[in-house]
Amino acid sequence: MSVSLEINLGGLHMKNPVTVASGTFGYGQEYDAYFDVAQLGAVTTKSLTLKPRAGNKPPRLVETPAGMLNAIGLQNVGLEAYLEHKLPFLRQKDVPIIANIYGHGPDEYAELARLLEEKGGADAIEANLSCPNVHDAKSSRGTVLVAQDPELVCAYTKTIRSATSLPLYVKLTPNVATIVEPALAAQEGGADAVSLINTLIGMAIDPETRRPRLANIVGGLSGPCIRPVAVKMVWDAARALDIPVIGMGGICSTEDAVQFFLAGASAVALGSMSFRQPDAAIRVVNGLADYLEGHELSGIAALVGGMAQ
Numbered sequence: 001m002s003v004s005l006e007i008n009l010g011g012l013h014m015k016n017p018v019t020v021a022s023g024t025f026g027y028g029q030e031y032d033a034y035f036d037v038a039q040l041g042a043v044t045t046k047s048l049t050l051k052p053r054a055g056n057k058p059p060r061l062v063e064t065p066a067g068m069l070n071a072i073g074l075q076n077v078g079l080e081a082y083l084e085h086k087l088p089f090l091r092q093k094d095v096p097i098i099a100n101i102y103g104h105g106p107d108e109y110a111e112l113a114r115l116l117e118e119k120g121g122a123d124a125i126e127a128n129l130s131c132p133n134v135h136d137a138k139s140s141r142g143t144v145l146v147a148q149d150p151e152l153v154c155a156y157t158k159t160i161r162s163a164t165s166l167p168l169y170v171k172l173t174p175n176v177a178t179i180v181e182p183a184l185a186a187q188e189g190g191a192d193a194v195s196l197i198n199t200l201i202g203m204a205i206d207p208e209t210r211r212p213r214l215a216n217i218v219g220g221l222s223g224p225c226i227r228p229v230a231v232k233m234v235w236d237a238a239r240a241l242d243i244p245v246i247g248m249g250g251i252c253s254t255e256d257a258v259q260f261f262l263a264g265a266s267a268v269a270l271g272s273m274s275f276r277q278p279d280a281a282i283r284v285v286n287g288l289a290d291y292l293e294g295h296e297l298s299g300i301a302a303l304v305g306g307m308a309q
């Protein structure tokens, strides 16, 4: 039986439904020694800002049981260096680019999206409204991550939407009581998909030195330990939304990815697992083809939201 892994993700054609999670795959070239990144459904870049950022002070990474805490603080080369030095490698490859962006305020996000489209630097935009390691959004509820306030999510999404015709994905935080409200707010603002989940805020303390293990004190928890939380949030959001969900959080294997599709994700992203096994995402691409064939399914759509109850 012939199976097709192709999908259309909110206007972006992908040869398979597997991408990589922002911040765990650099700008693609870093993984070129391990496999041909053109085999991915899309490459998602590290969060890009208008100007380069050095990020937080070390230590910025700590291992935890079944995962890791990070407080990188959006270290990145900035838009100009991305366009000049990182983009040419990716454009040699037959793979769509999802450019993840981070801005101070909605206008900066919009400016990034506009410039990326104008300069051919992206095939889709993923707006990171949920970085746990920077705090600069203000709402009537005090200082929050943008993605914690549905009104802000809607307003930011509308502003970015008006600046680009590229497919727009909005990345949300799991650090909320319910994911449904911010997910609906992104949809109302004009997002073509939501990306779930960013990291869970956490911390670790060294009992001998009594010091926090991260210089930033708190960081974002990722890896297999967060997978059940992510699957649940994808399930909640997918049932409430008309737009697709990109599922991520602790995916290590084909079986993990299948869980996300069954919960309602239309595409998946591998993050922390790429640090342990650089070609993990490609193994999942190949594993999905085998899974579909083994279960006599012709395409991924037959799995999406297909959890039996």
Ligand SMILES: Cc1cc2nc3c(=O)[nH]c(=O)nc-3n(C[C@H](O)[C@H](O)[C@H](O)COP(=O)(O)O)c2cc1C
Residues within 6 Å of the ligand: 021, 022, 023, 024, 046, 047, 070, 072, 074, 100, 128, 131, 171, 197, 198, 199, 221, 222, 223, 224, 226, 248, 249, 250, 251, 269, 270, 271, 272, 273
């Ligand atoms: C070291 C590290 C850096 C990250 N940097 C970003 C980032 O720049 N932008 C972003 O939207 N998410 C970032 N994330 C979050 C991931 O994209 C992903 O949402 C999260 O790690 C959950 O997936 P995982 O458990 O498979 O890693 C980062 C995660 C890690 C571990």
